[in-house]
Amino acid sequence: MRVAKSFLGLILIAAVAVGGLFAWAARWPVFEPIDRPERESFDAALVEKGATLAALGACAVCHTAEGGEAYAGGRPLPTPFGVIHATNISPDPETGIGRWSEAAFRRALRRGIDRAGNHLYPAFPYDHFTRLTDDDITALYAYVMTRTPAAAETPENTLAFPYNIRLAMAGWNLLYLDAGGFEPNPARDEQWNRGAYLVEGIGHCGACHTPRNVFGAEKAGVPLAGGDVEGWHATALNAASPAPAPWDEDEMVNYLLDGWDGNHGIAAGPMTPVVDELAAISDDDAYAIAAYVLSFQAGDGDGARGESARAFAAARAFGGTETPAGGPTPPAGADSAFGRGLAVFARVCANCHRANARAAPLALTSTVNSPDPRNFLQIVVDGIVPPEGAFDRSMPGFGGALSDADLVDLATFVRAHFSKNPEWDDLEVTVQVVRDGVEKSR
Secondary structure, three states: OHHHHHHHHHHHHHHHHHHHHHHHHOOOOOOOOOOOOOHHHOOHHHHHHHHHHHHHOOHHHHHEOOOOOOOOEOOEEEEOOEEEEOOOOOOOOOOOOOOOOHHHHHHHHHHOEOOOOOEOOOOOOHHHHOOOOHHHHHHHHHHHOOOOOOOOOOOOOEEOOOOOOOOHHHHHHHHHOOOOOOOOOOOOOHHHHHHHHHHHOOOOOHHHHOOEOOOOOEOOOOOOOOEEEOOEEEOOOOOOOOOOOOOOHHHHHHHHHHOEEOOOEEOOOOHHHHHHHHOOOOHHHHHHHHHHHHOOOOOOOOOHHHHHHHHHHHHHOEOOOOOOOOOOOOOOOOOOHHHHHHHHHHHHOOOOOEOOOOOOOHHHOHHHHOOOOHHHHHHHHHOEOOOHHHOOOOEOOOOOOOOHHHHHHHHHHHHHHHOOOOOOOOHHHHHHHHHHHHHHHO
């Protein structure tokens, strides 16, 4: 293991050196600062269009720190390489981008280079934004430049060597940045292509929902196959989706606009503020996104698989067609992990998660059927602050009331009873990782 790490370190150092040489040879010029444009200089319709694009990109989610002013930056973004702080993109002339020209703004979105010619880190998903049209970039520029200026210095990133060397991003871009505009697929209809443009471009869905390689780039050939973000598992959106019942377009639109669907459950964790932003988009754009994403989930539609999943969910619900109100009989006795987990579930969960409850059936949720237990444990420990479109579907956290052993037993029971999938591995370790992450985020 030590040899492997040393070898990887040598590769990284070599990559930094190559990237540095490349960056020196292809260094970027500085865009001269401009006087901050007056709000009145931007057309109102253009600003409105930019507002919709900013909602599609959830720009405020990353560029607003908790309790901070909108777009003032400062939010810490944890990565495998350290913490990167989102920059101030308000039009403040000193600490924000108030003195950026539209040309500088366009270069940042398409090439990952700031006004002064410095490389940006791909935590800012310019590898997706490079697909935006000129008109959409103009509208985004109009929108951000008409926000309220907020004077706020961006905290220093805390990245270990060699990741703290920005010149290395020149090598990263050479390897992984596919610069260029969006190319429609002539074999697909207009709605699908609109969805592809939004998902692959401004929406940058793959930034969370696609796995990444050792250098932090999205892996090729597995789009939307699931990823990791801020201690959560970003669910696979392709054919590997863990949803037992296939999504249809209406259900996905419900989820995108409200953060909730009765056959699939509620948005939680990092997805919650995203769907709060998406509430502002048009129905047409929501259906376009759904059409594109669902094209990766080709199957039998809502046929036999959906009927089977709903029948299973009805049978397994407390008070359902087969399971008594008090729960099933533990197959290995009350002192098994299943039996102890059943007792925990009956005590703290069953009232809200029994048959005909307002919560989505657990057996239909991706959370319970996911190959990764982190989302389930995150929700149990820290609860759910619901999306604005489903404000009455909150859930308290039980992390303070349940021991680590209780959480392991509860997860064991829920997975075995409400899912047909194999048991989750390494629950003891994952429980501790989740607890530590929740504590650090408070």
